[in-house]
Structure formats: C-alpha cells, structure tokens
Amino acid sequence: MKKLLFFSGPISTYAGCPILAPSFWRKGGKPQNYVVAGSIVALLLACLSVSLFAQDAANKVIAISGARLLTVSHGVIENGVLVMADGKIAAIGEAGKVTIPKGAQIIDAHGMTVYPGLIDPETNFGLTEIESDQNSNDLAEPSDEIMPHMHVADAFHAETELIPVARLNGITNAVVAPASDDTIAGQDIFIQLAGADRDAMILGRDVALAMNYGADQRRRGGRAGGKAEFPSTRMGLITQLRQTFLDVQDYMAHRDAAAKKDDKPDTAKDAKPDAKKDDKIFKRDLKLEALIPYLKGERPVVIGVYEGYDIETIMALAQEFHLKVILNHVTHSQEILDKIAAYKVPVIVGSIYDFPRANERFDAVYTLPAELAKRGVKIAISSADAGGPVSSHSSRNLPYAAGFAVAYGLPYDEALKAITLNVAEMFGFSDQLGSLDVGKTANVVIANGDPLDVRTDVKQVYIQGVPVPMVTRQTQLRDEYSK
Amino acid sequence: MYTFEPLRPGAPPLPQRANCVTGVIATAFVCAALSGSAYAQQTPPPDIVFKNATVMTASHGTIEHGAVWVHAGKIAGVGASVNAPAGTAVVDATGLWLTPGIIDPHSHSALDSDVNEATSPVTPSMHMIDAFDNRDKALYHALAGGVTTELLLHGSANMIGGQAVVIKNKVGLDRDAMLFPNAPGSIKFASGENPKRVYGGRNQLPSTRMGNFEVMRQAFEDAKNYMATLDAYNAKVAKGDKDAIPPKRDLKLEALADVLRGKLYVQIHCYRADEFLTEEAIAHEYGYKIRAFHHALEMYKVADKIAPEQTAIATFTDWWGFKDEAWDAIPWNAVMSMRKGVRVALKSDSNDHIRRLNQEAGKMVHYGGATEDEAIRMVTLNPAWIIGVDQQTGSIDVGKDADLVLWNKDPLSTYARAQKVYIDGDLFFDSSLPGLGTPHFSGVMHGDNEAGSDDEEDGQ
Numbered sequence: 001m002k003k004l005l006f007f008s009g010p011i012s013t014y015a016g017c018p019i020l021a022p023s024f025w026r027k028g029g030k031p032q033n034y035v036v037a038g039s040i041v042a043l044l045l046a047c048l049s050v051s052l053f054a055q056d057a058a059n060k061v062i063a064i065s066g067a068r069l070l071t072v073s074h075g076v077i078e079n080g081v082l083v084m085a086d087g088k089i090a091a092i093g094e095a096g097k098v099t100i101p102k103g104a105q106i107i108d109a110h111g112m113t114v115y116p117g118l119i120d121p122e123t124n125f126g127l128t129e130i131e132s133d134q135n136s137n138d139l140a141e142p143s144d145e146i147m148p149h150m151h152v153a154d155a156f157h158a159e160t161e162l163i164p165v166a167r168l169n170g171i172t173n174a175v176v177a178p179a180s181d182d183t184i185a186g187q188d189i190f191i192q193l194a195g196a197d198r199d200a201m202i203l204g205r206d207v208a209l210a211m212n213y214g215a216d217q218r219r220r221g222g223r224a225g226g227k228a229e230f231p232s233t234r235m236g237l238i239t240q241l242r243q244t245f246l247d248v249q250d251y252m253a254h255r256d257a258a259a260k261k262d263d264k265p266d267t268a269k270d271a272k273p274d275a276k277k278d279d280k281i282f283k284r285d286l287k288l289e290a291l292i293p294y295l296k297g298e299r300p301v302v303i304g305v306y307e308g309y310d311i312e313t314i315m316a317l318a319q320e321f322h323l324k325v326i327l328n329h330v331t332h333s334q335e336i337l338d339k340i341a342a343y344k345v346p347v348i349v350g351s352i353y354d355f356p357r358a359n360e361r362f363d364a365v366y367t368l369p370a371e372l373a374k375r376g377v378k379i380a381i382s383s384a385d386a387g388g389p390v391s392s393h394s395s396r397n398l399p400y401a402a403g404f405a406v407a408y409g410l411p412y413d414e415a416l417k418a419i420t421l422n423v424a425e426m427f428g429f430s431d432q433l434g435s436l437d438v439g440k441t442a443n444v445v446i447a448n449g450d451p452l453d454v455r456t457d458v459k460q461v462y463i464q465g466v467p468v469p470m471v472t473r474q475t476q477l478r479d480e481y482s483k
Numbered sequence: 484m485y486t487f488e489p490l491r492p493g494a495p496p497l498p499q500r501a502n503c504v505t506g507v508i509a510t511a512f513v514c515a516a517l518s519g520s521a522y523a524q525q526t527p528p529p530d531i532v533f534k535n536a537t538v539m540t541a542s543h544g545t546i547e548h549g550a551v552w553v554h555a556g557k558i559a560g561v562g563a564s565v566n567a568p569a570g571t572a573v574v575d576a577t578g579l580w581l582t583p584g585i586i587d588p589h590s591h592s593a594l595d596s597d598v599n600e601a602t603s604p605v606t607p608s609m610h611m612i613d614a615f616d617n618r619d620k621a622l623y624h625a626l627a628g629g630v631t632t633e634l635l636l637h638g639s640a641n642m643i644g645g646q647a648v649v650i651k652n653k654v655g656l657d658r659d660a661m662l663f664p665n666a667p668g669s670i671k672f673a674s675g676e677n678p679k680r681v682y683g684g685r686n687q688l689p690s691t692r693m694g695n696f697e698v699m700r701q702a703f704e705d706a707k708n709y710m711a712t713l714d715a716y717n718a719k720v721a722k723g724d725k726d727a728i729p730p731k732r733d734l735k736l737e738a739l740a741d742v743l744r745g746k747l748y749v750q751i752h753c754y755r756a757d758e759f760l761t762e763e764a765i766a767h768e769y770g771y772k773i774r775a776f777h778h779a780l781e782m783y784k785v786a787d788k789i790a791p792e793q794t795a796i797a798t799f800t801d802w803w804g805f806k807d808e809a810w811d812a813i814p815w816n817a818v819m820s821m822r823k824g825v826r827v828a829l830k831s832d833s834n835d836h837i838r839r840l841n842q843e844a845g846k847m848v849h850y851g852g853a854t855e856d857e858a859i860r861m862v863t864l865n866p867a868w869i870i871g872v873d874q875q876t877g878s879i880d881v882g883k884d885a886d887l888v889l890w891n892k893d894p895l896s897t898y899a900r901a902q903k904v905y906i907d908g909d910l911f912f913d914s915s916l917p918g919l920g921t922p923h924f925s926g927v928m929h930g931d932n933e934a935g936s937d938d939e940e941d942g943q
Contacts, residue, residue: 132676132806162804353835358620358930361919362627362838385835393804400842403897453897454845474803474813481783482819 061085062465063100064446066110072413072421073435082114084442087464092436107446112459115416115451116436117172117193117443118399119423121348122302122328122382124392125163125176125191126156131393139179141186145217145231146244148290150186152176153205158198162392164472167193169396170445170458173203173433175423177210180304183217183237184244185210187290188302190427192443194463207427208326209294212304213237213314234310238317244288245321248295251288258282295321300426302326302348308333315343326426328382330372331365332357341375346426349418351384352401363408369418370409380426381405381418403452415452441465527555528909532567533887536576539894541583541863542878544856551581553885556908561879574889574903582859582894583878584631584652584886584906585840588797588866589750589777589830591636592837593619593650595929599638600645601681604689605702607670607738609645611635617650617658620930621834623921626652626912628838629888629901632663634870636777639673639752640681642689642698646670646738646747649870651886651906655923667871669774670742672699673752674762675808696761703769706739713740748774748871750797754808756784763792775869777830780812783819790824795869797830800843800850817861818851828866845895858895884908 062084069080069092081098083091091098100106129136138155141147156176166174172193178185187206195201217237219229231237293299301323305311311333318325327347331354333340340347349369356364372379383398402415410418424434432441442465449456461468531553538549540561552560552567560566591598597614600606615635625633631652637644649666674695683690689698712730719727741747751762753776766773772794776782779796780803782789789796798820803812821827829844831837844862847853853861867877876884885908892899904912914920 130804130807130810165803353838355624355834355930356620358928359919362624394801397801400897404839404842407892407898407900454842455848455895457849474815477811477813478783478815478819 060465061090061101061104062107062462062467063104064107064109064114064444065100066095066108067112067114067446069436070113070115070416070451071436072116072416073437079110080114082436082444084444084462084465087442087466089436089438089440089442089444091438107460109446111448112446113449113451113456114436114444114446115170116420116434116440117445117461117463118170118419118451119434120166120171120174120383120395120398120419121380121423121426122177122384123166123174123395124179125166125174125193125395126158126160127152127176127178128392129157129160129162140181141178142181145183145219145237145240146287147182147186148184148209148294149286150178151206152178152186152189153202156189156191156198156202158195158201161473162395163193165393165474166395166398167461167463167468168458168470168472168475169399170447170451170461171395171398172443172445172461172463173424173429174395175208175302175427177208177302180210180212180216183212183241184291185212188427190429192463194468203429203432204427206290206293206299208299209291209301210304211301211314214305214307214310234313238313241317242320244291245295245317248288248291251285252292252295255282255289294323297322297324300324300326300428302328304328305330306332306354308336311336311340329354331368334360334364334368334371337371337375340372341377346378346380346422347372348380348382348426349405350382350401352381352404353385366404366408369405369415370411373410373414378422378425379414379418380423381415399452399456400454403450403454406452412452528553528907530554530559530567530571531574531905531908532565532571533574533576533581533889536579536581536889537893538879539580539582539855539859540879541856541860542880549581551879551887553887553905553908556885558879558881558883558885560881576889579902580890580892580894580899581879582629582841582888582890583863584876584888584904585629585862586632586828586866586870586877587625587630587831587837587840587862588634588775588828588869589636589832590625590633590837591638591832592621592625592633592834593617594635595619599640599681601638601640604641604678604682604695604698605643605735605739606637606641606645607643607702607742608734609637610648611637611645612648612662615648615650615658615661616929617656617661618926618929620928621837622650622652623654623919623924623928624834625837626654626904627901627914627920629841629890629894629904630837631886631888631904631906632867632870632872632876633837634669634750634866636669636750637671639671639677642673642678642695643702643739644671644673647750649872652904653906653909653911653923654921655911655926663870663872663875665875667748668741668746669748669750669870670738671750671752672762674758675752675754676806677752692758696765699765700768702739703743703765706736706743707769709733709736710740710743742771743769745771748869750775750777750869752777754778754780755811756781759785759789759794763789763794774871775828778809778832779820780809780816782825783813783816783823784811786820786823786825789820793826795826795828795865796820797828797866797869799832800829800846814846814850818847818853818857821853821857821861822851826865826868827861828869829861830866841890841894841899842897845897848895855893855895 064082069077077094079095081095127138141150174191175188177188188208188210189202190204190207191201192203218232220232231240294301303314305314306329325345327345330347354365369379381402383395385394398419402419406412406415421434424430442462444462446460447456447458533551535548538546550565552565593616594614595616600609633650634647636647647669649663650661651663653661678695679690689695716727716730751773759776775795775797777797779798782796798817801814803809817827840862844858847858864877867873876886885905887905888901889903890899891902902914910922912920
C-alpha cells in the first residue's frame, strides 16, 4: 500500500515541480477518454510524489482506503474504502467488506476525511474574471427586464481562473447563473469544474430559469441617463411578468395550431401547387419560446428574492402560472418562514452573511438555514458574501458558509447535504452527483479534516475518478515566491 | 520650534460631550437607554474571575484550564490560577475559550456614506470622527463577532486621505465614550487603481500611478515650505521681533506637517509589490515611517525587502480578482509574509467580514500552516500594534485593558460563536440575553451603508 507524500507535506511540497498547466484537462482529449490523458496524469503524479506510484497512475481503478467517509446519503463510514473505476464510484463500504480489485491503485488515506465533491448552487463562473473590468464580464443583459433567451452556455468561459481556485477547496460542480439585474435574467447551466473543453464541462444547458424580484430590478435612475423607465415599481415588475407569461401561453397556442396545420395532409397540393399552406408563416419568437418549458413546469425557475412581502407577491404569481420554483436568498423573510415551508419548494438560503435589518438580532440571518430546515424545507447554501466580491471568487468558501449554519443550529448532516445532494436534487443531477453511492460520478474529495472547518486543507480532488492537479495560478505564484 | 496645537489629538481625548440633550421627549427616551454612558465613566465594572477556560493569550501561548482575573477594568492576573480575593464573581468557563478582543485595523463602519472626501486627491485635514455614527448597526454586528476595537479609516479615493478615529466598540455608550483613550492618530494614504480611477474619470490629476505619486510628492513639498515658513517666523520671534506676523494657519498643510514630524501613523492602502517599494522610497525621501500597508495582497513578493522597514501589513485572507491589482492575490500571502519577518494583521474592510475575523484567522492554519498562536495574534495583538494601542490591548497580559471574548468553541474554527464580549472589564455583549444581547443598548440603530468597504465607497 502506498502512502501519498502530499498528505503530510508542507505547502511547498510541489515547489520543485515544473508547473503543469491545470488546463491539461482541456488538452487531454475527450473527458471520458482518460487513456489519452493518462500519461499526463502519470507525469504529474510522478512529479508530486517522485516515482511512488507513477506506474499505477494510468490505472483506471483507484481505491481510497482507511478514510472517514462522509457518504451524505447513508451516514458516516469510519475506516472505509471507496473504489473508483471508469469515472464512477464502483464500491463503497467498511474496510474489509469491500473487495479492492486487483491492480487498483490504493490511496492510503488514514486520518483523512473523504466526501462527495461540493456543489455551489449559485455562481458566475465563466461570466466574470476581474470584477471591475467590464471587458471580462458577461454577467447580465440589462437592456430589457425579460431576457429568458439569454443562455449562460453562450457566454461561459471554461478557461476562467476562478474554476481551478474553487476546485482546490473541493468544489466539483456548480450552477452558473447570470447576475440579478433583470426579473428574468436568462437560463442557467450546471457544470463540472474540470473537463476537456466547454462542452465537457457543461453537464446541463438551460437547466433553470434565473428570475429575480424586488427593489433591485426596478428601473430607477442609473440606466437611461438617470431617468426612471417602466417598470419602475414592483407593480410594474409584476404586471410585466404576468403579461409576458400570458404572451407565452398565447404563443404556445398559436405555435401548436400552426404545427397542426403543418401536420395535415396537404390535399390541395395537387390542385394548386403554388398556393400558400397557411394565411401567414408562423414566426418564431425566441424570447417567448425560451419560456415554454418553464411555463409547462418542466424545468425549475430559480427566483432570487429577499424580503418576506416580496416572496409572497412573487409566489402568488408563480402559483398562478404553475411554475416549478426554487426560492433563492430569502434572507429577510423571518416573519413568513412557516409560509415558505407551506409552499413546499426548495430554498437556496443566503448569503448566510447577508446583513440583518437594523434593530434585528445579529444572528437573524445566520439562523435562517436552521430555521428553514427545522420546518422541513429542503435547503441549499450558496457561497455568496454580503458586501464582498461576487460569489464566484469566493466560491471556495462554500463549505464555511455551511459550517457557519451549523454554528447557528443547522444539523451537520443537513449542512453537508445543503452543498451536495440537495443541490443535485434541485437541479436534476442527483442520479449522478451529490453523495458517495455506487454508480454515481466519482467526484470525490480527500481532506485532512472536517470539510466545513476553515482550518481544513483539501489534499486531493477527483473528478470523474481522475485526480485533478492541485495547481492553480495562485499556487503557482505561491510556489514561485516560496523558492 | 513653533507648532500649532493639534486640533484633533489622539491624546488627550476630546472633551466629553454632554450625554443627553434635554427638552425633547424622544431624545430623553434614548438617553434613558444610554444611561450606561455616565456609569461607564464613573464606576469601574465589577471584578470577575474566569476559571477553567482555554485561554489564548496572543502574547504567551495558550493556557489550558486557565484563569483570568479582571480588576477595575484591567487584567490583574492570568495563568493556571490567579490570586483574586475571595468573593470575586466567578465565571465558570469550563469548555469555553477566552481570547483578547478582536481588533480590526481597517474598518469603514459607522461612517454613513462619508468614507471618502473624494473632491481632491489630498485631504489630510478630514477627520473621520466627524462622520462617526455610534448608532450604526454595523458596530453591533461586529461586537457580536467579538470585535472590541476598530480603526475607522478614510476611504481610498485619495492619495492622502483623512485622519482615522480609533474606537472601542462599547455599543450603547455615547459617541465620545466609544473613543479609544490615548490612542495615537493615524492618517490614511492610498495608491493604485482607486485614486487614478476617481480622478482620471474626471480627467483630473492623477489618472496614472505616475500622477498618483507625483501628487504625493508635491503635497509634501508644500508641507515642507509651510514648515519653513513657520520656522522663519519662530526665528524672528526668537530674535525678539515683536512685529512678526504669524503665518496663516492652513489645516491641510498642518496635517501634512504632522506626517513629516512623525506625529501621525501612516496607513497606506496599497496592493502591488512595486507600489510598496515606491511608497517606502517616498517615505525615506521625506523622512516619515509607514506604519502599515493595508490590503497588501502582493506582499509575499517583496516581504524580505519590507520586513527591515518594520512596516506591518493589514491584509485580506482570501479576497481576490475584484480588480486588476488584486489579480495576484493568494491566500498564502499572510503566512508567507509573516515567515519573512513582516508583522501581519488580518482586517475586514467590510461590514460583513468584520463579524467573523476569528474565522479569517482560522484560515491561516489552512493557508500556510500558521500555528493557532500566530493565527490569533493576526486579529488581536498585531492589529493593536498597527493602530498603536498594543500597550493597552490586544493580548491577555497583566495591566492591559480587560477586552475579552468568551467563545463556545475554538475561535479559529467555523463553529465558534462569541458568547460574551467584555470591554474594559464591562460586559457589552451577552448572547444569552434575549433581544439584541446588548446590556448597555436598547435603543434604535441606524444602518444604510451596508458594505462598509473601501472599494464600495470610493466616492464616485
């Protein structure tokens, strides 16, 4: 059994290593084909721990042995074994009860904690690089309030530096959403934080509709030379949304009617070969068309909303049109928590660091995840700071937000679920992600302790069963100046 | 030498204001709520002995099952046991942690939106105390996070900004009772993107880093001329010239002269490695010392050059990428710089992060392997040094102010909550109390300026 050097090494363990571009994933062929990437992995691992297991590195089968396994779905396994093969979790259980396939590379992870890759339910990955540099931002299209035809997939910059930085702390998947300028800002993608290219990293396009409702979406000043435009009030916002949804229903009816005409056998064809099939050609409307799956309730609508009374308003509209809602933020909703529970919708809580209103107790928001979970609400926690940089840069702090919720009463298991399995369930990926279960994608993290504690150091991240280089531009700078 | 009396000395403190205005019912009501202010000045809080705590002293390690004796607002004993008189009130701290109060050397809390006088790149005669709103909710939030002392700084719009105010976070007392007694004065400088953006955006000088530093040099040249004028006047007086006319008093130049005289600690907002070197060169050229670089995200690149200057840093732990000059930020900066001999403090620059600076310290265990002792020092004793109050607070040592926080868990973990916060031995926050948990405050708070950050409030 081989012990990985990096488990005990100082931060400069890698200092003597030639820098291997973290982008090797994008040069290594298709993501499923690790044989192609294997030699690069072997080179990297040889560099990290001399030649200890270089000969094994190309093996497809890896067994992590002796660690404390936080399965998320079925409790904690002390001294467990997890086997990864062909990008999936092949086996998991107590040491001695799991057969490790012959030839598997065995990682001795005694003293380590192993858990599923964390999933950040709201980021701007690939839509921003440097917050203050507009040229690097594709965050939102504020020219209109109703922009469902904005597809995050079209702007997603897979090579962003933000992704490896988050990955280094155990984030393996994320939802990427546009910024919150518009009531309907666009459609989200669900990504994996490594892959050969953009298409390999996007696990799902248009997985959810990003909606927002509240004071921030009103068109007041700032835009259009400082003068207010419609909709400048909440009345305007809601009326505009309702009209839009009615327009979509009307559009669907006409589209369906046009399709029926198309389907009819063209009996007049022989008699009048050049005659028009219809009174007019059906013209597609991309904006309205984009909303159809959401009005049919086929995909979730993530509604960013903070204040209790705003939640009541937007939920009434959502129920009117039978939207499949995921509430987001809800940080100033303490007075309607029972009502939120009664909606029976999942909630992304946060930022947990959002500020209480004046004269509220200091922990009014810190306790929100616990209060919602107590009422049976399925919660996710996002990485956003309050008053700090955009969430994407601090996505690496996602586990600490969950840990802080524990400090203020959320049961530990619920906190871990809120950044793994619950997120996967909300966005339709729980058959692949979110827990350590046989058959799921082998997105697995090895850390030297409790994942939710700020003091814990992530030692290795596996995505689709392959060890990701624990290298970022930031570690490169660290190592360069540590010489 | 002739000098004017400082207008806003850190020491002695400003004259105490009347606590309450009479004749207005609403005010009188608030006065009742704030009646602690009178008491705080008059009556020392009762003595306390903390027993069986994990005492993180910040100066001499951690004492398991330790005791701390607070007498007349000061720390009178610390160790495995203390010699407190029989009958002293005992706080059984079994299973709890006791640390010095958290100190934030870079805050813009409680200044409404008056963080920057961004109408000129040189505004050294601005005094942050004039904007200090002691009812801002941010102070309460910070207190609940264990923060007992803050340096409230001018923003970073100007190359030479205003003069800071040092407060003790005595939420509920009147404004003047929250001022840190005998704290030295600090002045805020800034360089880099913010000044050039603010003034460049108006097609004014400075719009480049060249312009930035030239504005500074010119300011000090003006100050030198001003001082020479004063010297000439003094010389005339010394020769018995009774007709000598004193030079016109100029608040701006007077403040700059105080920098050159070494009367103000210079606190510089600065990100890039090259700018640390330029700032030190200018400081040498004009003969002042730089107390600390704030933000200092690239210090890890030149720490060996800065360490001999004895300039400290007050840095973020892991903020990055919010602007170009934060692109090379790495979370190992603090520990790497510390290992090269630079005194390192962590700071918030944020009404958000100020509430959990203890966690920011905990991250230093993760990013670079700081010891727990080193980590806790980064949010206590080291920021106290940057502010210049390390003789009064920042560690649990006999004779120091009893600024203490009792935590339910290891304060360097994600899970710690401040249970009780004492300032000068008096209990200002107690999470077990209903409502706000503030024994001295039950009034109405303000709070519109939520972010409380340099870059959010650069005066544009």
